[in-house]
Amino acid sequence: MKQLITLMVNGNPYQLAVEPYQPLVDVLRDDLKLTGAKKGCGHGHCGTCTVLLDGKAVNSCLTLAVDVEGCNITTIEGLVTDGQMNSLQKAFIKEGAVQCGFCTPGLIMMAKSLLDENPTPTEQEVREAIVGNICRCTGYAKVVKAILSASEGR
């Protein structure tokens, strides 16, 4: 039986009827058409669906939509403000940290969660933070550089 909930996503309230078993990623993608969060595995193994829940990174495939009513949800679409990209997005471009791009939104959200908590992480701390985000294209080298450069540039 569907339940009526209100989700706060990127600062906007959305009233939705969702099944109690629906993961947040499906609600974001299918109901709200916010397809920036990708569904790489649906089991919390790849990190492509990472979004922020009250500022903390979560796998939106392992988060039930009905459980996050009242939370502030931020997706990759919420990082651009007044047409300006976030410093992480700019750094990913500058450092060449993007290849196929499928893991990119999840990685950027995970990195944002890290930098919001720890604005000057070490390389090891960056590597630890993104350990749940699989990237098959880059070997993480330029991803780590991009996150470090965004942290310095804040």
Place this chain on the structure above:
Amino acid sequence: MEYRVIGQSVPKKEVGEKVTGRQQYSGDLIFPDLLIGKILHSPHPHARILNIDASRAAALPGVKAVVTHQDTPHLLTGRWVHDRPVLAWDRVKFIGDPVAAVAAVDEETAIEAVDLIKVEYEELPAVFSPKEAVLPGAPIVHPDLANYKCDTVLKPQGNVVEQGGMTRGDVQAAWAKCYLVHEADYSTPVAYQGFTQPHETTATVDTAGRITVWAANKAPFILRQMVAQCLAIPISRIHIAAVAVGGDFGGKGTAQTEPICVLLALKSRRPVRLTLNREEELTATFLKEATTTHIKLGVSRDGAILAVQGHITYDTGAYCDIAARMGGSCFDLHGPYRIPNVDLTASRVYTNNSPRGHMRAPPTPQPVFAMESHLDMVASKLGMDPIEFRLKNAVEEGDILPTGQKIMNPGIKETLCRTQEFLRSEKSEPRPNVAWGVASFQYHGTTIDPSGIIKDKRMIQSSAWVKFNEDGSAVLISGVTEQGCGPLTIFSQIVAEVLGISYDQVSVVSTDTDATPFEFGTGSSHTTFRVGFSVKAAAEDAREQLLEAAANKLGVEPASLVVRGGRVHLARDTSKGLTIAEAAAEATVQRGSPILGVGVGQRKAKLIGASKEDLLDAPQHGTHAVQVEVDPQTGQVRLLKYFACHDVGFALNPQTVEGQIEGGVGFGVGYALSEAVISHNGKTLNSSLTDYRIPTSLDLVDIKTELVEIPSISGPFGIKGLGEATNVPSAPAIANAVYRAVGVRITDLPLTPEKVYLALKAMGESKA
């Protein structure tokens, strides 16, 4: 030569869309009446289908289509050998073989419907290893193989789908002259491409019956051809549309689930999306082949390789999506060395394991792991430095290879010397259980037809179009698909360079089979090499036309004009000229049509049937060095430092080149240390991304890349191929480092802690 745009690390064309989440992949496309597809797979490795009853599935509310073989024309298909059905009609040949599919209003209903399809099977004897598959009396996976349609010339025998070889001199006579002969066996596992975007396809059918497909696929024209062929639909009714592809690594260059998705869309007359979950990815798609290799290699006292004999066997599973590479396999097993006596053979064998296809530099990581491990052992037995040993034997300019062709511009020695310099700069106090290992490679990627048996010559050709807009900007029109490695960015740089305009003034139309010229697909490390050539030619053609139009307007000869600083002007008088925009607009007025430059390119190097007039002028060579630390208590291998040196000819976009190398290293490290699809009697045992371990950020270290630029003759601007082989030397380099760190030689990938630990234990026991 001074360049304005090429050689610069410009940002990728589509990168802004990707970092903002706006880039659309097949699964992101929105259709109001979209159905979700789901496949029913075979639970048996080999069985006869007696009956399929889909009536209960069809009757389930919300189900809009159920398809079985009865909805197909019973035609086999394949990338090379046409050996597989879209949906099985007589026998299933592996656990995961598609048998039926449904389309329903949501995923839950589709899953429920698939469970309601009842299939009666009669199980048949099955075979799970090439060794057993070639024995007399073994179950034959494809009894009618000799009559299969095939895009290459194969001479199949029983379960052996193809064989290849490379010989020179007299190996038997050479053994007696050797100071040392070393013989060993190596094996490698099944591996998964591991792209983050799974296979996903969206298909629609319009009211006139025309089909549009948005696929996670990097070879749109091959896909169109295969869908048309296996469903007996004319090509005119199929449109493969452009959509981003989230990684490929060889796994997205053939028709896999796309024809099934099209069948569901045709039957339901609604848009259908078919996405594989990771269990399906790891059991029912075309993965990298497991191999076994035997090598016997002899050297003189001073370390010259005198003879090599070897055989490599590939297990291609139930269907073979890769073929015509056995010559390439032997070429790469031989490696970038001078060897006077050679006897190398390779074979590919069917079993009832899950099917195999392409994965980054197929089929090369397997033989190179074997040979580079072997060379390291020989160097060690000789007491020679592994780099000195390779340098002593490395090919040089003008050498004639066992294939008969002459090698030009080889980079192997330079990559070895740079690695040697790097290691000297890294010299430090020896530490227990810590050591460096090195490995080199040669890859046949940019050659045509490595086994001399490809029938479809479009494989080696390429064409591109460049259109001038009336404001002097340009559009590149290419059938190449961007799957992440940056070809469209690099092509745009080439167009901008040739036309004398800025990178930002070039936009791209790609992939779309209605809008772009035929292209074989992004891959084989020759996209920039082959297509870059046709793109350059198309831009040059457009520039010629621009000069002609400007010359008409100015009343001068085209040859007296140059393009410089955004203008077309007289070479001897810069004041007499037009802006590029004025010239482009003028051309449109004069001709009644905008300028359209057409370029054609073709790969030239061949391996089989070559002579010394056939140059191998863009050989792909490189050397990696890796420092590891082995924990003797657990067998855990930890990377400390990584150095990767590749000869790229010329780096058109250095940042992209580095990115390819770093990504390739990450790929190779996974193959070396953690990745293996494990199966028992055809059943995959680790079909998730936690049980199949792709490297994480903590498994890898910062990678120091170094580029050697020895230009080729035939590549555009002197480039050589790069993308795939960047992953090739990692596994042997790591195995060699482990040997030098703790003295155990692991010959079976991956180097899991368990294997290293047991080998250390065995070594300890044998010493005690």
